[in-house]
Amino acid sequence: MTDPAASPDGTAPPRMDELLTNNRRYAETFGLGGFDGIARAGVAIVTCMDSRIEPLAMVGLTHGDAKIFRNPGGRITEAALEALVLGVHLLNVDKIMIVPHTRCAMTQMTENELREKITQVSGQDAWWQHFHVVADQHAALVEDVHRVTSHPLIKDRATAGGFLYDVDTGVLEQLV
Numbered sequence: 001m002t003d004p005a006a007s008p009d010g011t012a013p014p015r016m017d018e019l020l021t022n023n024r025r026y027a028e029t030f031g032l033g034g035f036d037g038i039a040r041a042g043v044a045i046v047t048c049m050d051s052r053i054e055p056l057a058m059v060g061l062t063h064g065d066a067k068i069f070r071n072p073g074g075r076i077t078e079a080a081l082e083a084l085v086l087g088v089h090l091l092n093v094d095k096i097m098i099v100p101h102t103r104c105a106m107t108q109m110t111e112n113e114l115r116e117k118i119t120q121v122s123g124q125d126a127w128w129q130h131f132h133v134v135a136d137q138h139a140a141l142v143e144d145v146h147r148v149t150s151h152p153l154i155k156d157r158a159t160a161g162g163f164l165y166d167v168d169t170g171v172l173e174q175l176v
Contacts, residue, residue: 032063037091041065044087044158046144047099048074048106052167059097059172067091073106073134074099076144085153096160098144098176100137101167107134137164138175145176 014022043066045055055068067087069080076084076098087093109117111133118126134140141162148160162176 035064039065039067039087039092042092042094043067043097044069044084044093044095045097045099046071046074046076046080046084047097047165048072048101048104050101050104050167053099053101053165055099058099058165058170067093071132073104073132073140074101075132075134075140076147077132081147081151081154084148084158085151088154088157094158096148096154096158097163098141098148098160099163099165099172100134100141101165103167104134104137106132107137109133110135141176 041061043059043061045059045066046069047053047055049070049072055070056062056066059066067083069083071077071080084093084096087096111131114131114133115126115129118129118131141164145160145162148158149155154160161174163172163174165172
């Protein structure tokens with residue numbers, strides 16, 4: 001039987017101590033210090049937590065250029081709005097990209113189906129948890145862009161667009 005947490009090549013996922021060892025090696029040659037936290041390119045990207053997405057690389061940016069906020073489905077939640085307000089007023093953000101992606105797990109089930117699945121897998125009642133599933137990505141993008149562009153602390157200070165990232169081709173398409 002295969003370990004469900006194993007990597008595609010069959011290797012076991014790293015343990016926490018291995019991750020910390022990897023960090024020490026990373027820190028030995030770390031050359032990205034000294035930034036002030038300002039988004040040099042004036043960009044904020046709200047996207048999904050999916051590991052197939054490389055937010056900076058997909059738009060030709062690099063360390064220090066943008067603010068990144070990730071959550072399941074790449075939705076404009078209250079926490080995302082909080083981050084965007086801070087970015088716009090304190091961190092040089094004047095362009096906001098909202099970027100969900102193709103083949104997103106948050107589009108595969110209804111809210112109740114996901115609650116049932118989490119309840120089943122965890123052995124705990126998950127019916128109280130809200131997961132922000134996405135029934136229609138285009139409609140969700142329209143809503144999310146509107147939430148940003150109509151927010152009183154953002155609307156006149158930044159432009160916003162809704163995009164769909166294709167995880168199989170790397171192409172970013174503007175939908176809103």
